[in-house]
């Protein structure tokens with residue numbers, strides 16, 4: 001989408017006549033290729049040859065979503081359904097609309113599978129036994145297509161259509177291949193996305209893709225079972241890695257895994273309490289040893305842990321059996337830790353912000369208003385926030401107002 | 406409308422203090438975009454043509470130059486992008502997609518072109534019924550809602566994303582056809598995407614991201630359910646997106662960017678917390694991203710300009726009440742005036 005991080009040289013050199021002619025030639029080639037593909041598809045030539053034409057175009061322009069769709073139709077109506085690599089589509093039900101967008105989602109949900117079963121039913125020269133037709137050619141095609149995508153994904157890691165097509169391809173595998181075979185493909189994906197996240201540990205698509213891959217691998221249709229333990233491990237590894245403390249994506253994923261992790265471990269009250277203690281230790285020692293308490297992402301994780309105490313309705317995911325007395329004990333302990341943390345980090349706005357927020361939360365847990373010491377402290381911390389963070393003075397105004405209440 | 410970058414370059418620090426908005430240059434820049442067919446990039450960006458027209462036209466409307474692109478040609482082009490199933494593709498001959506369909510509807514809305522859609526739009530036959538005009542588009546959009554979860558897919562191939570949910574509600578509400586979908590279920594879905602930090606992601610469990618937060622808040626606004634949002638918590642997260650340079654980023658510890666500046670600032674507006682950031686500094690940042698001579702805005706000072714950032718740069722300034730601009734609506738990213746015409750004069754009263 002549009003251009004990001006593209007610096008422009010200070011002077012713009014106009015194209016030479018030769019460059020202009022060259023660009024004109026490239027445009028002509030590109031447009032002729034696109035027209036050729038569309039013409040072949042209009043004639044329903046769902047062949048390997050046309051597939052290769054789409055590869056050629058998509059390598060030039062992976063954003064051209066219509067050609068990705070052409071590729072999907074090539075596979076669905078042509079190549080998937082055939083037992084051999086013969087390049088002519090035999091029969092296809094004439095009433096299958098190629099673009100047929102269904103009107104309701106219930107139709108939509110079933111549309112692709114019904115199309116595929118229809119095609120296989122109406123493909124007479126499919127004498128091969130299920131296992132061959134199912135896992136033979138189709139598997140080869142899917143594998144080849146995944147391989148085709150890989151270098152493009154490295155080159156264009158933020159191209160939405162690439163991720164989108166890849167997931168579609170693998171889901172076609174779920175429908176068309178035996179579960180164990182499809183499962184193997186997804187396992188490869190887990191390795192691949194791991195590599196991509198090593199390259200760019202904050203890639204939004206990468207983390208989203210990882211969630212998709214894992215939930216497929218966990219699904220019963222692929223004979224999966226929970227991967228919550230290994231995924232939790234993975235986040236531990238990521239936050240201990242390079243710039244891990246500021247890896248918001250990893251912290252986020254961790255926060256989402258914890259409730260399931262504890263449930264699946266059948267954790268009792270004491271184990272849960274210990275777990276919370278360990279997570280607090282992890283984040284606080286990381287703040288101390290790594291980049292000191294300035295990494296914003298770490299503070300969001302700290303906030304997550306605190307919400308299990310202060311804002312526990314719907315968030316009581318770690319220690320659901322805590323009584324108010326436990327919650328206030330924990331908050332008091334954290335307030336002491338935060339005050340210690342200020343020592344040597346007097347310019348860290350996150351600490352002041354947390355101190356005010358959790359002092360007020362403590363009052364709420366204990367069902368009382370702030371005492372005069374707490375009031376004074378909050379006012380002093382707020383004054384620091386105003387000094388350190390003038391950009392958000394409107395927020396501090398509102399905070400001041402709420403402290404007065 | 407081309408998305409070709411450049412040729413202009415956003416001003417760098419040499420810009421004078423009295424930061425001016427180069428209105429004439431921006432108008433000219435947008436007008437020039439469709440004349441660049443001799444550049445390869447023009448053809449490589451065809452998949453965004455209809456979006457590009459929406460971005461350019463919105464910018465022109467906000468600059469008070471709504472007629473700077475010829476109305477009839479605009480309508481003709483939009484209608485030429487309509488596919489047989491009622492949805493719009495990015496350009497003639499492209500498959501329909503939700504994102505180009507919402508752009509098509511928004512453009513027709515801005516140029517008061519719904520009547521032409523009624524007269525000249527595709528007639529679509531589905532399930533024994535025959536639909537035309539707005540209804541044909543509405544049926545296409547409604548068909549993309551997942552009736553079990555409430556969210557939307559982008560097209561027939563099944564990818565789901567909260568951006569699509571927003572785009573669906575946006576277009577359907579402009580067409581006056583929200584009743585074709587299950588709005589309550591869509592709201593439940595968004596609520597299930599909320600994270601502990603108050604933000605929203607692409608789907609339940611996904612991390613908070615400014616673009617996604619914008620989409621979810623805007624969808625909730627259209628559904629009249631902004632009450633489901635934890636405004637203080639989300640407001641904190643959003644306000645922390647402003648960096649010292651004045652611009653806003655999309656996620657913690659990322660670079661500031663004009664487009665994120667719009668998504669974050671409009672999100673803050675929707676929850677009544679725009680005053681939680683420094684508006685003057687944000688305006689100054691956005692202005693530094695413009696090319697005062699060649700026109701257009703870039704993501705950051707010194708980078709190539711494009712029509713996408715031009716739209717969101719100007720929309721951002723309008724949100725901050727920059728003098729001389731039409732008022733923008735935070736939910737639709739369209740002029741308020743236009744929305745009052747389409748949705749009625751009472752629109753926006755209970756914001």
Ligand SMILES: [Zn+2]
Pocket residue numbers: 004662663664665704714
């Ligand atoms: Zn941007």
